Amino acid sequence: MHDMSAHAAPHHAPPEGFIKNHVFSLDHKVIGKQYYTLALVAVFIGMVLSWFMRIHLAWTNAAIPGLQLLSPAGAPNGLMTPEYYLELMTMHGTIMVFFVLTTAPFAGFGNYFLPIQVGAEDMPFPHFNMMSFWITLTAFCVLISAFFVGDGPPLAGWTAYAPLSAVGSIAGPGEGTGQVLWATAIGIFCIGQLLGSLNFISTVLDMRTKGMTLMRLPITAWAWFITSCIGLTAFAVLLPACILLILDHVAGTSFFIASGLVVNDKLLPHSGGSTLLWQHLFWFFGHPEVYIAIVPGMGIVTHVLITNMRRPMLSIKAILYSMWALAFLSYMVYGHHMFVSGMNPFSSLAFSFPTLLITIPSTVVVLIWIGSLYGSKLRINAASLFALGFISMFVSGGVSGFFLAQPSIDIMLHATYFVVGHFHMVMGVAALFGIFSGTYFWFPKMTGHMMNETWGKVHFWLTFIGTYAIFMPFHYLGMAGNVRRYSAFTDDYLVPLIPVHKFITIAALCTGAVQLIFIFNLIYSRFKGPKAPDNPWECTSLEWTMPSPPPWNNFGGKDPIVYHDAYQYGIEGSSGDYVMQDSHEQIQTVRDEK
Amino acid sequence: MAKLLAVTIIVIAIASAVPIVMHTWVAPVDISTHGPLIDQQMSETMAEAGISFLAAQLILAIFIWKFSGRSKDAKIERFPGGSMGLVLAAFLLVGTEVLALGAFGTKAWAKVYFTAPAADSMPIQVQAGQFAFYFRYPGPDGKFGPLHPDKIDEANQNFFGLDPANDPDSKDDIVTAEMAIPVNKEIHLLMHSKDLGHSFYVRELRVQQDFVPGLDLSLHFTANKIGKYEIVCTQLCGLGHYNMRAYLEVMSQSDFDSWLKQQAANQ
Numbered sequence: 034m035h036d037m038s039a040h041a042a043p044h045h046a047p048p049e050g051f052i053k054n055h056v057f058s059l060d061h062k063v064i065g066k067q068y069y070t071l072a073l074v075a076v077f078i079g080m081v082l083s084w085f086m087r088i089h090l091a092w093t094n095a096a097i098p099g100l101q102l103l104s105p106a107g108a109p110n111g112l113m114t115p116e117y118y119l120e121l122m123t124m125h126g127t128i129m130v131f132f133v134l135t136t137a138p139f140a141g142f143g144n145y146f147l148p149i150q151v152g153a154e155d156m157p158f159p160h161f162n163m164m165s166f167w168i169t170l171t172a173f174c175v176l177i178s179a180f181f182v183g184d185g186p187p188l189a190g191w192t193a194y195a196p197l198s199a200v201g202s203i204a205g206p207g208e209g210t211g212q213v214l215w216a217t218a219i220g221i222f223c224i225g226q227l228l229g230s231l232n233f234i235s236t237v238l239d240m241r242t243k244g245m246t247l248m249r250l251p252i253t254a255w256a257w258f259i260t261s262c263i264g265l266t267a268f269a270v271l272l273p274a275c276i277l278l279i280l281d282h283v284a285g286t287s288f289f290i291a292s293g294l295v296v297n298d299k300l301l302p303h304s305g306g307s308t309l310l311w312q313h314l315f316w317f318f319g320h321p322e323v324y325i326a327i328v329p330g331m332g333i334v335t336h337v338l339i340t341n342m343r344r345p346m347l348s349i350k351a352i353l354y355s356m357w358a359l360a361f362l363s364y365m366v367y368g369h370h371m372f373v374s375g376m377n378p379f380s381s382l383a384f385s386f387p388t389l390l391i392t393i394p395s396t397v398v399v400l401i402w403i404g405s406l407y408g409s410k411l412r413i414n415a416a417s418l419f420a421l422g423f424i425s426m427f428v429s430g431g432v433s434g435f436f437l438a439q440p441s442i443d444i445m446l447h448a449t450y451f452v453v454g455h456f457h458m459v460m461g462v463a464a465l466f467g468i469f470s471g472t473y474f475w476f477p478k479m480t481g482h483m484m485n486e487t488w489g490k491v492h493f494w495l496t497f498i499g500t501y502a503i504f505m506p507f508h509y510l511g512m513a514g515n516v517r518r519y520s521a522f523t524d525d526y527l528v529p530l531i532p533v534h535k536f537i538t539i540a541a542l543c544t545g546a547v548q549l550i551f552i553f554n555l556i557y558s559r560f561k562g563p564k565a566p567d568n569p570w571e572c573t574s575l576e577w578t579m580p581s582p583p584p585w586n587n588f589g590g591k592d593p594i595v596y597h598d599a600y601q602y603g604i605e606g607s608s609g610d611y612v613m614q615d616s617h618e619q620i621q622t623v624r625d626e627k
Numbered sequence: 628m629a630k631l632l633a634v635t636i637i638v639i640a641i642a643s644a645v646p647i648v649m650h651t652w653v654a655p656v657d658i659s660t661h662g663p664l665i666d667q668q669m670s671e672t673m674a675e676a677g678i679s680f681l682a683a684q685l686i687l688a689i690f691i692w693k694f695s696g697r698s699k700d701a702k703i704e705r706f707p708g709g710s711m712g713l714v715l716a717a718f719l720l721v722g723t724e725v726l727a728l729g730a731f732g733t734k735a736w737a738k739v740y741f742t743a744p745a746a747d748s749m750p751i752q753v754q755a756g757q758f759a760f761y762f763r764y765p766g767p768d769g770k771f772g773p774l775h776p777d778k779i780d781e782a783n784q785n786f787f788g789l790d791p792a793n794d795p796d797s798k799d800d801i802v803t804a805e806m807a808i809p810v811n812k813e814i815h816l817l818m819h820s821k822d823l824g825h826s827f828y829v830r831e832l833r834v835q836q837d838f839v840p841g842l843d844l845s846l847h848f849t850a851n852k853i854g855k856y857e858i859v860c861t862q863l864c865g866l867g868h869y870n871m872r873a874y875l876e877v878m879s880q881s882d883f884d885s886w887l888k889q890q891a892a893n894q
Contacts, residue, residue: 291841
């Protein structure tokens with residue numbers, strides 16, 4: 034371990050002027066807010082796209098007023114074509130997974146709070162950090178540009194399965210330029226995340242202040258560190274996969290295209306490629322990506338719950354080791370996306386058992402959360418409500434994993450709405466609840482203003498009930514055999530299920546509209562909210578030792594000294610019911626309960 | 628507010644379970660010989676997942692109800708059994724549960740994928756292409772002629788790219804747009820993709836398998852109920868994906884023989 038007292042030199046001078054302060058800033062806090070803002074813009078676009086899709090699924094022959102302005106060809110007179118539905122679906126998934134679920138909880142909050150929580154002035158490579166955001170923003174712009182070129186965005190889904198994604202526009206609208214832009218955007222995104230991950234890892238390993246041993250790190254810092262380790266490997270595989278996909282388009286290679294394919298009456302010149310290779314490369318990234326989205330949320334929920342339970346977790350180590358187990362196992366389970374793909378059926382069993390085993394660390398985390406609620410002094414506020422909602426949602430989405438982990442059951446449920454319900458709940462909604470919880474919790478520190486609690490609670494209630502109303506019925510549809518990625522339900526079998534889709538659509542429109550409350554609260558409170566004290570939630574970690582918002586150099590040029598573990602609550606004999614990490618107070622450290 | 632949350636969680640959990648218990652939306656009745664194993668596995672998993680789901684939500688709700696809004700001076704209480712008890716519970720209960728599911732589930736999977744088709748099974752080739760399935764029966768010689776991708780000509784109904792002029796095995800091959808099979812007869816399905824990734828999904832048959840371009844796969848099954856069922860594509864294959872379907876007709880042996888004769892005459 035390095036000498037923790039010998040910090041690196043200051044990382045950058047105080048920023049001067051608007052551009053250096055707010056645009057090309059080296060300050061990790063500004064970069065964190067930039068990532069968060071990007072995620073907000075992205076989630077708004079992704080949500081509107083899902084509204085269009087939901088309306089079309091429920092009322093297939095109804096025109097959506099104004100949609101023709103977005104794409105005259107994709108929605109003539111507002112009536113969505115099948116290909117435009119698939120294009121919106123592809124963009125919805127891609128935007129949400131990459132630019133929301135990865136960007137906000139990991140890059141957004143992580144950038145802002147990781148250096149502070151370890152007691153550092155900034156990350157070790159501020160220029161890389163700034164680059165990572167601007168590269169990510171570039172990736173976003175490249176992706177969005179697909180709406181405005183050629184015959185629109187790709188329609189191959191966010192998983193971009195080859196050879197549909199590899200053979201070009203002959204396979205369908207958007208599969209030419211749109212698909213190349215998609216692969217380029219994701220490739221660029223990978224570079225941004227790799228730079229970010231390197232910074233996060235070195236921040237934790239090399240930038241911890243005096244006294245901040247690894248086991249004294251707040252669980253959020255651990256979560257971001259673990260996520261960075263996952264990201265470093267996962268994005269490093271997706272990046273070359275995207276490059277190979279682009280080469281299949283522009284250089285005539287055949288990495289993912291087999292011999293003798295006749296597409297649209299034309300015999301393709303390609304030969305020797307493997308269509309399953311793309312799936313292996315993609316899911317080697319894709320399943321760890323689930324944990325990139327959810328592990329930061331787990332960290333945030335743990336951090337917020339401890340603060341609001343006024344007690345440490347029963348065992349913070351159990352949560353920490355479980356998060357590591359999830360990260361490790363995430364690479365051994367990816368084949369469960371491919372049970373019926375044509376992969377060797379023996380491999381399916383090899384991937385099935387780790388998938389079933391991964392429920393164990395997930396269960397440990399949930400049980401420790403619930404067990405820690407026992408005997409606590411739970412405070413209810415918008416942040417803790419969303420944290421509790423996260424647990425409920427994570428359980429609901431998690432148990433459906435029991436089904437999808439088994440190849441024999443996957444025969445029935447694969448590619449149905451059951452899968453859609455499962456991943457939306459466990460990595461979509463749960464992760465969003467983590468983001469909301471983190472927002473209500475850290476907003477005072479990030480802006481210097483308190484958010485409106487009443488509106489925060491209203492936001493929680495309507496979102497909690499609304500998301501269940503949307504995503505629980507997805508499971509029922511899947512059990513009935515409703516195939517996903519259909520732009521309309523025209524056959525005899527699926528028509529009776531349309532009323533369920535109408536219910537879901539209404540719930541989705543209402544729940545989406547409710548998010549305006551959040552946006553309003555966010556903007557209004559930023560300017561008009563009451564001034565935030567330094568430590569409104571009486572939390573122990575280092576971010577609450579500094580003014581709200583923190584100065585540009587975090588600790589005012591001094592290195593804080595840490596004396597205590599991260600979560601010292603309910604300390605007998607102490608002056609309050611909590612002890613800050615940098616407090617000089619002598620206490621008997623509260624350790625994990627056996 | 629905490630008590631309201633607790634009640635809401637319980638109401639949501641029970642409301643979520645009602646359609647499952649009432650069998651409101653379920654898979655259609657199974658028509659295959661291997662399907663009962665899959666259905667049984669589904670039921671057992673539902674029971675275990677359902678209990679885990681309800682128990683976790685209920686305990687979460689109870690603890691939220693009981694331990695919120697306590698006074699500042701209230702004492703933090705220790706969870707009976709401590710963290711070790713919970714970790715052990717996770718390992719033993721969930722570990723046993725998932726391993727049991729995994730072990731028993733293997734049986735159903737093995738029945739589909741780890742057994743060879745019977746020697747007298749009936750071979751049928753299915754070809755998937757944007758956005759239709761076509762089926763090929765080997766004819767009286769029992770042999771499929773080779774495929775020539777360069778000879779595919781949909782305008783002239785040569786969907787498979789056959790060359791009967793030069794390939795004797797192709798001469799009596801019977802190509803159809805619908806699939807018919809005799810009841811209680813094992814079918815050996817040979818799967819070929821003409822262009823992209825597709826899938827063969829028959830809900831009632833408890834069969835779903837992707838087509839892999841460049842890699843012909845096979846599977847075998849036996850249908851034991853006469854009727855007409857949908858074959859749908861579940862692998863996103865382009866703009867017409869939602870409409871890519873064919874029908875599987877399970878017939879008595881005599882009806883099937885007549886049907887095949889009729890199809891041969893139509894070639």
